[in-house]
Amino acid sequence: MQVHKDITQLPAFKNAVVTTGTFDGVHTGHQQIIAQLKAEADRVNGETVIITFHPHPRTVVKHNPSAVHLLNTLDEKIWLLRQKGIDHLVVVPFNEAFSNLSAHDYIHDFLYTRFRPHTVIIGYDHRFGKNRQGDYHLMEQKGVELGFVVKEIPEQVLNEVAISSTRIREAIAHNDVITANYCLGYPYFFEGLVVEGNRLGRTIGYPTANLRIQQEEKLVPGNGVYAVTINIAGEILKGMMNIGVRPTVNGVNRTIEVNIFDFDKDIYGQVLRINVHHYLRGEQKFNGLDALKEQLAHDRSQAIELLQPL
Numbered sequence: 001m002q003v004h005k006d007i008t009q010l011p012a013f014k015n016a017v018v019t020t021g022t023f024d025g026v027h028t029g030h031q032q033i034i035a036q037l038k039a040e041a042d043r044v045n046g047e048t049v050i051i052t053f054h055p056h057p058r059t060v061v062k063h064n065p066s067a068v069h070l071l072n073t074l075d076e077k078i079w080l081l082r083q084k085g086i087d088h089l090v091v092v093p094f095n096e097a098f099s100n101l102s103a104h105d106y107i108h109d110f111l112y113t114r115f116r117p118h119t120v121i122i123g124y125d126h127r128f129g130k131n132r133q134g135d136y137h138l139m140e141q142k143g144v145e146l147g148f149v150v151k152e153i154p155e156q157v158l159n160e161v162a163i164s165s166t167r168i169r170e171a172i173a174h175n176d177v178i179t180a181n182y183c184l185g186y187p188y189f190f191e192g193l194v195v196e197g198n199r200l201g202r203t204i205g206y207p208t209a210n211l212r213i214q215q216e217e218k219l220v221p222g223n224g225v226y227a228v229t230i231n232i233a234g235e236i237l238k239g240m241m242n243i244g245v246r247p248t249v250n251g252v253n254r255t256i257e258v259n260i261f262d263f264d265k266d267i268y269g270q271v272l273r274i275n276v277h278h279y280l281r282g283e284q285k286f287n288g289l290d291a292l293k294e295q296l297a298h299d300r301s302q303a304i305e306l307l308q309p310l
């Protein structure tokens, strides 16, 4: 997959079959759109092109970036779409100027001039251009004039996309990993840099890598204890994670920490990818470190049991 971040430097696409969208999560609903895109491209011997906007339009339109938490960072989205075998991903900076393009200019100066599409695939209720003036009918009419085919994404697929994105975000925030992963079609994941904690973990026999998520827009799972797998230096290991304030040690700040099973290496400064597989329990205040340690032994067995099939 080729990634294009400069829209003035696009190649000449071969029979481009184009769709646009934010594709946050690249979840099972998006996967149906991707299947339609690929089927169409196969039929006309063309290339698949996904146009996505970054930063997310909601962060530009709402003027409140901190309120928007997304399932994927741009790099994660690129990685996920690459797995799906898309030919070209075009990342368009959704800035003020872009959001002010009229519907006509959006079609003519952007879509047509830059992509020379063979086919444009859009939702029947898709809106585009300044004040969302453009609709499916305008796109169809312009397609006839300019010489491209317009195809509709079925209503049922679009509904699924909308329902899934909202459901997945809520599920992640509320510990419902089963629903989230089912809708995503893969385990929810995030990346974190291993930073220093207060070095208590190793004293109770459970060293925990403290993770700092470096993208503030990334949605962090709700507080609690989880069974996870960890991608580290090309390997996938099993472990358990706690997200919370650690009431037992009178913690204040929210931390994310992971204990990796059967592992003993200094990994400060490394970036780990955490795949969230199961929710185990809520965070509790224990009566001292011994009680916590006892619980951690239970968590460990439960996580090992649940991660068995992997």
Ligand SMILES: Cc1cc2nc3c(=O)[nH]c(=O)nc-3n(C[C@H](O)[C@H](O)[C@H](O)COP(=O)(O)O)c2cc1C
Pocket: 197, 198, 199, 200, 201, 202, 206, 207, 208, 210, 225, 226, 240, 241, 242, 245, 246, 247, 248, 249, 257, 258, 259, 282, 283, 284, 285, 286, 292, 296, 299
């Ligand atoms: C799987 C797991 C579950 C945890 N559960 C709790 C908990 O329920 N309550 C709590 O106060 N701390 C919990 N902790 C956090 C521990 O208090 C923390 O690991 C310990 O204080 C060591 O912190 P440090 O490594 O930053 O020094 C948990 C940690 C892990 C890895």
Ligand SMILES: Nc1ncnc2c1ncn2[C@@H]1O[C@H](COP(=O)(O)OP(=O)(O)O)[C@@H](O)[C@H]1O
Pocket: 194, 195, 196, 197, 198, 199, 200, 201, 202, 203, 206, 207, 208, 209, 210, 258, 259, 260, 261, 262, 263, 264, 265, 266, 267, 268
């Ligand atoms: N099994 C393990 N799981 C997680 N981290 C480990 C493990 N073994 C060694 N480490 C190392 O130990 C560090 C965590 O030790 P800990 O005593 O909890 O200190 P801190 O409070 O700084 O996180 C990790 O950042 C990592 O470098």
